[in-house]
Amino acid sequence: MSRLKLFVPVIGFFALALLLWRGLYLNTRELPSVLIDKPLPQFEIETVLGSQLVTNQDLPDKIFLLNVWGSYCLPCLVEHPTLMRLSEAGEIPVVGVNYRDRQKLAIDWLDVNGNPFSFSLLDEDGRLGIDLGVYGAPETFLIDRNGVIRYRHVSVLDENIWREIFEPAIAELRAEQVGL
C-alpha cells in the first residue's frame, strides 16, 4: 500500500502535463477581462482631434466597438482596413482609444492612413488604458447600448476574427436587446 502511494506524484505530474498540453491548444490570447459585463469606466478626457472634453455621455447609444490603437503600433495598420470598412459601411460605430501615444503623431497617423473612428479618446498617460485593463495596442472591446463591456479581443481584429467572433456576438447582443 505504501508503495502505491509513491506513484501519486507520477500520476499528479502526468495530470499536470496533460493540462499543459491541452493548454497549448486553448486560445489564451482571448484574454479575460475583469470588466466583462461591467460598465465602461467613467472618464472625462480629451479627444485626439477635438479640443473639448468628452465623457461617457458622448459615446454612441447603440452597440459599438472601442478600439485601442497607437501611431507606433504596426499591428494596428493591419487591422486598419477592417475598421475603415466597418465604419464607412456604417456597420458599427468605432470609438478609438489612442493609447500611450503623442497627440501630434496620432493626428498625423489618422491623416496618412484615414480615420475610422467617430472620435478617439486621448489617453497619453495610459490612465484610461489601466482602467480598461489594456495589455497594449491593438485591443478591441465590444460595448452594448447600455455602455456595458461585453467582449474583449486582444491583438489584431481582421476580417476572419470579425466574421467568426464579432458578427455572431453582435447578433446575439441584438437579439438579447430586442428580447428586452
Next chain:
Amino acid sequence: MIPELGQFSLILAFCLCVILATLPLLGASRNNLLWMSLARPLSAGIFVFLAISIGILAYSFAVNDFSVQFVANHSNLLLPTRYKLTAVWGGHEGSFLLWTFMLSGWMLAVSVYSMSMPIDFVARVLSVLGILCCTYILYMLATSNPFDRVVPLAPADGVELNSFLQDFAFILHPPALYMGYVGFSVVFAFAVAALLSGRLDAAWARWCRPWANAAWAILTMGIALGSWWAYYELGWGGWWGWDPVENPPLITWLLGTALIHSLAVTEKRGVFKSWNVMLAILAFGGSLLGTFIARSGLLTSVHAFATDPARGIFILAIFALAIGGSLLLFALRAPLLKSEFGFGLLSREIFLLGNNMILVVASASVLLGTLFPIVYQALTGGLISIGPPYFNVIFVPLMALLVLLLGVGPICRWKKTSTGYLVAQLSRVALASVVLGVLLPLVILLEFSFAATIATSLAVWISLTMMKDLANKTANKPTRLQGLKSLSLGYYGMQTAHLGVAVMLIGASMSSAFDSEKSVLLSSGQSIDLGEYVFVFDGTTRIEGPNYIGDEASIQVLKNGEFERILNPQSRIYITSGSPSTEMAIDAGFLRDLFITLGEAKEGGAWSMTIYIKPFMRWVWLGSIFMALGGIIATRDKRYRRLRRRQEELLAEDLRANLQPAL
C-alpha cells in the same frame, strides 16, 4: 560561412552529448571503467563546442550579419555594441543557446570539482546532464535554430531590439537567472544518479550540498536582478508583479530553499533522504515549467517569446520525459532508501520539517495561481485572471510563519530539545522583538501601520535570535573572538542568508506600507510637494542618443527647503521601431528611493509626470544580496575540502579495486 560554422559546432556538441548520454551510464551499470571515464573529457568537449557556437552568434551580431534571421530580428546598425552582444539572449533562439551553454558550463564544473566522488557516481551525474543537454540541442536544431539564414536576400538593416532590453540590467539578469535555473539540473542529476545507484546517504548529501547552495545563490541573484530591472525599467513603481513567467523561478527558488534545508538534515542526521530526491526533482521541474511557460505562449505575459505550438510540444516532451521519468524512477526505487534514525517532537529536525512544509505549500499555491486560468478554461471554457491579491493573501502569511520558525530553528538542538530550554532561551528575545517592532516604525517613520509593525517585529526576531545563537555558540570559548573563529563557514553562510531574510522583509513591507506617489502636470518653474520633499520642474531639453531621440526633464529635489539634487527622467522614442520608452530617474538611498517617470508633453509646455517615494526600497535587493552571499559562503566550508582529501585516498583504493576485474 561563419554562421554555418556555429551551426556545425552545435551539431558536433550534439554528437558528443549522445555519447555522454549513453556510454558512461552503461559503463556505470556494467562497471566498465573506460566508459565511465569518458564522462569528463566529453563534458569538456561539449562545453568547448557550445562556447564556439555562442561565440559565433555573438560575432554575427557584432559584424551586423543580417543574413542571419535571428540577428536581423533583434539588432540593427544603430544599436550600441554592448547591446548587440547581449541581444544574443534578446530572443527565443539565442536565449535557448545561452541556456544550453550554461548547462555545459555546469557540466564542466561538475567534472572538475567532483574528484572526491566515486567515478561511477560522477559518470551517472554527467550522463544524466548529457541526456538533458542532448534534448536541448536537438530542440534547437529542430525548431529554433539561431543560425537560420534569411534567403535569398538579406535585409540591409535589422529591426529594433525591444527598448526594454536595451539596458544594463538586461546584460546581467538573463545569464544569472539561467545559470541559477540550470544549476538545479545539476542537483536533479545528483538525485537521479542516487536513484540509479541506490546510494543515498549522508555522503551523498554532502556532495550535493555545495551544488545546491551555489545554484540557489545564483538563482537568488538572478531573480533579484530581474525584480530590480522591472522596478527601474518598466516604470510602474513595483518590484514584483506575480506575472506567470516570474512565478516559476519563484517556485524553483522556494523548492530550492526547502532542498538546501533538508539536505542539511540529511547530512547531519541521515533523515529526510528520499524527500531530498523528491525536492530536487520538483525544483528542477519548476525550472522546466518556467521554460515551457515562457516559450510556448501558454500564458500571456510581458516576458513571452514568439509563440509556435511546435516549440511548446517539444519542451513539454522534454518536461514529461525528465520529470515524469524521474518521478517514476523515484516511485520504483524510493523504498530502498529508508531512513534509520528517529527524532523527537521538539527538535531542529521538526523545525526544518516545518520549514519544508511551508515552502512546499507556498510553491504549490504559487503554481496553482499561475496555472488556474488554464485549468478553469480547460474545464469550463471560461476565462479568468488571477491577480496579485490572491498571491498576496496566501503568500504573505505563509512567509510570516516561516520567519517565526526561522528564529527558533537554529537555537533548537538536533534530535531533542526541552520546552523549558527553548522558553528560557527565547522568551526575552520574543518580548524585545514585539516591543521594538512596535516602536521602531513609529520612531523612524512617525506613522503607524499594522503590517509594518508585524514585519519589523519579525525582522527584529530574526536578528535577535541570531545574536542569541551566536552568544550561545561562543560562550564556552576563552574569548569571544576565538569563539567566532571556531564557527564554520557553513554556519556563517546560514546566518548571513537569514539576516538577508530580515533585511528583505523590512524592504518589502516598508516600501509597500509607506510608499507615496503623485501624478501631476507641471509647467516649467512649477513645483509640487510630496512628503518632506519639494520637486521643482525646470523644463526639458532635447536629447539625442545613438538610436533614440527624446526629451530630458530637469527636476530639482529639495528636502525641508534645502537643495538635495537634480533628477533627470527621460522620455525616448527609438528611431528604428518608433516605440516610445520612458527612462525613470531614481535617487536611490539607504532609507528611501525617489523615483520620477516622465510622461507626455501637453499644450503650453506642461509635462505629466509621476513621482514616487518608497521608503527602504533598496533593502529588498540588499536582502537578496545577503541571501546569495550566504549561499556562496556556505559552499566554501572547509568540510567539503577536508572530505575531498579523504575521498581522494578512498578513490585511489577504489580504482585499484575496480581495475582488477577490468584487467
